[in-house]
Amino acid sequence: MTYAASRFSVAPMLDWTDRHYRYMARLISKRTLLYTEMVTTGAIIHGKGDYLQFNEQEHPLALQLGGSNVQDLAHCAKLAQERGYDEVNLNVGCPSDRVQNGRFGACLMAEPKLVADCVKAMRDAVDIPVTVKTRIGIDEQDSYQFLTDFVGTVAAAGCNDFTIHARKAWLQGLSPKQNREIPELNYQRAYDIKRDFPQLDIGVNGGITTIEQCLAHLQHLDGTMVGREAYSNPWLLAQVDSKLFDERRALLSRAEVVEQMIPYVEAHIAQGGRPNHITRHMLGLFNGLPGGRRWRRHLAENAHKPGCTAQVLADALACLPEEALIA
Numbered sequence: 591m592t593y594a595a596s597r598f599s600v601a602p603m604l605d606w607t608d609r610h611y612r613y614m615a616r617l618i619s620k621r622t623l624l625y626t627e628m629v630t631t632g633a634i635i636h637g638k639g640d641y642l643q644f645n646e647q648e649h650p651l652a653l654q655l656g657g658s659n660v661q662d663l664a665h666c667a668k669l670a671q672e673r674g675y676d677e678v679n680l681n682v683g684c685p686s687d688r689v690q691n692g693r694f695g696a697c698l699m700a701e702p703k704l705v706a707d708c709v710k711a712m713r714d715a716v717d718i719p720v721t722v723k724t725r726i727g728i729d730e731q732d733s734y735q736f737l738t739d740f741v742g743t744v745a746a747a748g749c750n751d752f753t754i755h756a757r758k759a760w761l762q763g764l765s766p767k768q769n770r771e772i773p774e775l776n777y778q779r780a781y782d783i784k785r786d787f788p789q790l791d792i793g794v795n796g797g798i799t800t801i802e803q804c805l806a807h808l809q810h811l812d813g814t815m816v817g818r819e820a821y822s823n824p825w826l827l828a829q830v831d832s833k834l835f836d837e838r839r840a841l842l843s844r845a846e847v848v849e850q851m852i853p854y855v856e857a858h859i860a861q862g863g864r865p866n867h868i869t870r871h872m873l874g875l876f877n878g879l880p881g882g883r884r885w886r887r888h889l890a891e892n893a894h895k896p897g898c899t900a901q902v903l904a905d906a907l908a909c910l911p912e913e914a915l916i917a
């Protein structure tokens with residue numbers, strides 16, 4: 591496998607990977623594939639807002655859909671393609687009650703035939719890749735056979751690209767938050783799927799916190815997806831283009847990223863938004879550096895105040911020592 595054939599992505603995360611986070615992430619890495627938060631077909635079709643909005647700078651960008659109605663998913667996939675998304679992904683991994691009531695998310699692992707029908711309808715509607723994010727199992731259905739039956743059935747419907755969150759979903763008794771730590775991760779399951787379905791693109795997700803871990807997974811797999819670490823420590827993305835894609839392009843410093851966010855925040859305010867809609871995603875930018883706490887505190891204490899402007903970012907930068915500014 592070449593570097594360029596492998597994938598690195600930031601996971602879809604509700605309330606976290608909104609368009610503002612993604613705009614910042616794109617300033618840090620050009621090669622990372624960014625996912626939207628999960629958007630339900632119901633929100634897109636019946637909602638009042640524009641749930642497909644993004645900034646052209648965000649490419650490459652994948653829309654994650656939640657749903658299980660075949661026609662609705664096909665319709666939303668088509669809208670995604672028309673709007674310019676680079677990929678459309680189906681959520682077969684979220685364990686929350688709300689999602690189970692809507693019969694989508696992780697509970698769909700128990701209905702591979704339905705997922706296959708959804709994927710086929712989406713594939714028929716669009717030319718962009720249709721991908722699936724899934725778990726290694728749900729509840730007591732956690733055998734390797736269960737996972738291979740699921741992947742095999744969905745792949746036969748035309749999905750060539752799976753990201754496997756290497757932790758099974760508990761549909762009862764654990765909150766989605768608890769279910770991100772328990773039960774334990776089983777990366778071997780994802781490796782075994784790649785061995786048994788070598789023609790498929792298989793990526794892994796769950797518990798990855800360093801680029802070195804990504805490189806270790808890429809010995810077995812086609813891609814890695816990072817969630818929480820890419821949010822709380824966005825500077826992780828600064829190593830992606832060079833270490834995973836062998837690109838030599840000069841990177842921005844953290845301070846330069848902040849400077850480029852200032853006009854973006856100004857434009858957001860001009861449209862009636864508040865700075866903290868954006869700065870809340872930037873709190874971890876100086877994590878681990880001297881002054882990182884002061885940066886975080888300044889934004890957390892000021893960016894929500896009425897009348898606050900994009901100057902809050904310049905003021906927060908001024909709290910930092912020189913060594914943090916050039917890092």
Ligand SMILES: Cc1cc2nc3c(=O)[nH]c(=O)nc-3n(C[C@H](O)[C@H](O)[C@H](O)COP(=O)(O)O)c2cc1C
Nearest residue numbers: 601602603604627628681755796797798816817818
């Ligand atoms: C705040 C939050 C929101 C999430 N929302 C979604 C979502 O919308 N769709 C989805 O497939 N997974 C969602 N997840 C799960 C992540 O995509 C990912 O699978 C999980 O966090 C494990 O990866 P990590 O250990 O790298 O964080 C969410 C996770 C978090 C922390």
